[in-house]
Amino acid sequence: xxxxxxxxxxxxxxxxxxxxxxxxxxxxxxxxxxxxxxxxxxxxxxxxxxxxxxxxxxxxxxxxxxxxxxxxxxxxxxxxxxxxxxxxxxxxxxxxxxxxxxxxxxxxxxxxxxxxxxxxxxxxxxxxxxxxxxxxxxxxxxxxxxxxxxxxxxxxxxxxxxxxxxxxxxxxxxxxxxxxxxxxxxxxxxxxxxxxxxxxxxxxxxxxxxxxxxxxxxxxxxxxxxxxxxxxxxxxxxxxxxxxxxxxxxxxxxxxxxxxxxxxxxxxxxxxxxxxxxxxxxxxxxxxxxxxxxxxxxxxxxxxxxxxxxxxxxxxxxxxxxxxxxxxxxxxxxxxxxxxxxxxxxxxxxxxxxxxxxxxxxxxxxxxxxxxxxxxxxxxxxxxxxxxxxxxxxxxxxxxxxxxxxxxxxxxxxxxxxxxxxxxxxxxxx
Amino acid sequence: xxxxxxxxxxxxxxxxxxxxxxxxxxxxxxxxxxxxxxxxxxxxxxxxxxxxxxxxxxxxxxxxxxxxxxxxxxxxxxxxxxxxxxxxxxxxxxxxxxxxxxxxxxxxxxxxxxxxxxxxxxxxxxxxxxxxxxxxxxxxxxxxxxxxxxxxxxxxxxxxxxxxxxxxxxxxxxxxxxxxxxxxxxxxxxxxxxxxxxxxxxxxxxxxxxxxxxxxxxxxxxxxxxxxxxxxxxxxxxxxxxxxxxxxxxxxxxxxxxxxxxxxxxxxxxxxxxxxxxxxxx
Numbered sequence: 082x083x084x085x086x087x088x089x090x091x092x093x094x095x096x097x098x099x100x101x102x103x104x105x106x107x108x109x110x111x112x113x114x115x116x117x118x119x120x121x122x123x124x125x126x127x128x129x130x131x132x133x134x135x136x137x138x139x140x141x142x143x144x145x146x147x148x149x150x151x152x153x154x155x156x157x158x159x160x161x162x163x164x165x166x167x168x169x170x171x172x173x174x175x176x177x178x179x180x181x182x183x184x185x186x187x188x189x190x191x192x193x194x195x196x197x198x199x200x201x202x203x204x205x206x207x208x209x210x211x212x213x214x215x216x217x218x219x220x221x222x223x224x225x226x227x228x229x230x231x232x233x234x235x236x237x238x239x240x241x242x243x244x245x246x247x248x249x250x251x252x253x254x255x256x257x258x259x260x261x262x263x264x265x266x267x268x269x270x271x272x273x274x275x276x277x278x279x280x281x282x283x284x285x286x287x288x289x290x291x292x293x294x295x296x297x298x299x300x301x302x303x304x305x306x307x308x309x310x311x312x313x314x315x316x317x318x319x320x321x322x323x324x325x326x327x328x329x330x331x332x333x334x335x336x337x338x339x340x341x342x343x344x345x346x347x348x349x350x351x352x353x354x355x356x357x358x359x360x361x362x363x364x365x366x367x368x369x370x371x372x373x374x375x376x377x378x379x380x381x382x383x384x385x386x387x388x389x390x391x392x393x394x395x396x397x398x399x400x401x402x403x404x405x406x407x408x409x410x411x412x413x414x415x416x417x418x419x420x421x422x423x424x425x426x427x428x429x430x431x432x433x434x435x436x437x438x439x440x441x442x443x444x445x446x447x448x449x450x451x452x453x454x455x456x457x458x459x460x461x462x463x464x465x466x467x468x469x470x471x472x473x474x475x476x477x478x479x480x481x482x483x484x485x486x487x488x489x490x491x492x493x494x495x496x497x498x499x500x501x502x503x504x505x506x507x508x509x510x511x
Numbered sequence: 512x513x514x515x516x517x518x519x520x521x522x523x524x525x526x527x528x529x530x531x532x533x534x535x536x537x538x539x540x541x542x543x544x545x546x547x548x549x550x551x552x553x554x555x556x557x558x559x560x561x562x563x564x565x566x567x568x569x570x571x572x573x574x575x576x577x578x579x580x581x582x583x584x585x586x587x588x589x590x591x592x593x594x595x596x597x598x599x600x601x602x603x604x605x606x607x608x609x610x611x612x613x614x615x616x617x618x619x620x621x622x623x624x625x626x627x628x629x630x631x632x633x634x635x636x637x638x639x640x641x642x643x644x645x646x647x648x649x650x651x652x653x654x655x656x657x658x659x660x661x662x663x664x665x666x667x668x669x670x671x672x673x674x675x676x677x678x679x680x681x682x683x684x685x686x687x688x689x690x691x692x693x694x695x696x697x698x699x700x701x702x703x704x705x706x707x708x709x710x711x712x713x714x715x716x717x718x719x720x721x722x723x724x725x726x727x728x729x730x731x732x733x734x735x736x737x738x739x740x741x742x743x744x745x746x747x748x749x750x751x752x753x754x755x756x757x758x759x760x761x762x763x764x765x766x767x768x769x770x771x772x773x774x775x776x777x778x779x780x781x782x783x784x785x786x787x788x789x790x791x792x793x
Contacts, residue, residue: 095791172631172790173527174527175633175634176525176527176634177630177631177632177633177634177790178787178790178791179527179529179530179787179788180527180528180529181529182529183528183529184526184527184528185526185527185528186524186525186526186527187524187525187526187527188523188524188525189523190523191525191634193632193633193634195632195633196628196632199628199629199632199633200626200628200629200633202554202557202558204557204558204561204562205554205557205558209554209557212550213550213553213554216546216547216549216550217547217550217629217633217635218633219544219547219634219635221546222546
């Protein structure tokens, strides 16, 4: 089998600090002021006054010496935390941005789906946007024409195809956008998290379509935070951490490694400044801990005892409508539960608006909750319908030990992620 | 490097690597994406007058109103010399290419920043965006041109045989506009100051272009400097081809053409060399 993509020593550097203040959102005036201030700054630097490093250029290697090959017809998953460099890798592979070093050899046409609906214009009708978006994604007009009916059928918006898309509901809009994208037929398809849109039903349909694409023997690179999607669609995955490729393995192995790796301080996760995305303000995560009944930080909790989950964070400004909470999922990526600290209306009244400061949101996991195994703990801080400040779906992993749990006198594995102590009554009828 | 012999069908191989030195123009890539240029023009035209009451009439109203104001100030009050041509048609003939030029600068300089999601999410030759903006102005130009035809009939102006050069003059306008627009569009990605500079730039440029007055008021000594403005050559050419003035092709127009080409070529190279950082800096 031939190599579809060969990535050799690929690196991508972003300049932050100076880039952000001086160039990125740059105004000529600022540059002029900056130039004028240069002697002053030099003087301050020599005399040791002024803020050290406040204006220094920081280089971030979003990708650092990444090498791998992808054989034709492979569906490769790419996993890693937020900011690990996954999206940068896809951007380089789809030629949106140039690498700083290294070489990528790609055999075949690359179709990239880094976002659905790129180039959609709200004033144009569904029909017009299909043609426009097709052209934006690199489809020939004849190709779009040929697939037009199929696209419309897939999107389920037949009735509204001649209505401007600004009148569409957000669900309809996304369905149409994905439908166009899903009918691209390049030799290599690069997909970023686009499946995280729409309702559950449509997501299922999208995953099905992705599966079909893979069946046709095309090469697919697939980034997702949804581990069950990754497990379902890919046989092999690479794990990227801080711009480096740290593991390439069959998907299950890579996912297990990812979900449990990097937590040297067992039972605790502390966020470094460079792990936090830039736009989380006013929210800053500090740490996340799993504690046992006696308040000790542990990697393994006992299912027969209550345990505590603790999320420590800072608010730099008063925040309204805030909810901070947890996701819990299995190693296979299936969600077990989602819970927020202001789920109780009384709590929401009291803590929905929080002043700036340092907080801990803590919850107790009752005894007899989980079955044995390893679980991933994710965190989320958001204002419902307004903004998501911070999310990390795989912040920490912990084990559950079931000694003493119901049914453990039979040495067998029990199906299902929960293992509650249910009250059984046995009645002899007759 | 790949074992291409194993493949019956050989897909094209793309090398992605850091570009160094002067970037090749790679215009063949632009040709591959010609349909996208077409669709972007089509989108801009479709959207341009959506939800406006007067719709495409705006393409006519703008130059006509400007012509009326100019006629009042320069034709009636200041009585500028027009080589014996009625002032309304004298200025309107110049306002057509001038309008095309200004619209091109305005739309093209914003073309990248108003399509940020396309630039940061999809690969395509970035030249598509400013190019489509410039070419999209030709539709408004054509609509406004109908008024000129009506005026020529009304004022009984017979076009000269030189009218065959009109397409070339339009091309010259497009070349001049594209050259300047490429510079502005690329700079605008990094410095949004372009948005603020542009209204002044076009206003001053209008004064330096013989739209409201005749180029003959400039003394001979300054003609060569004056013709460094590519639009001076364009406007003189339009009047020559349509109204029969004696401002036809001469050394000065050659200077205008040369300058336009210099703008276009340097603009293309500058744009291409900045293109690699567009997605990161926009």
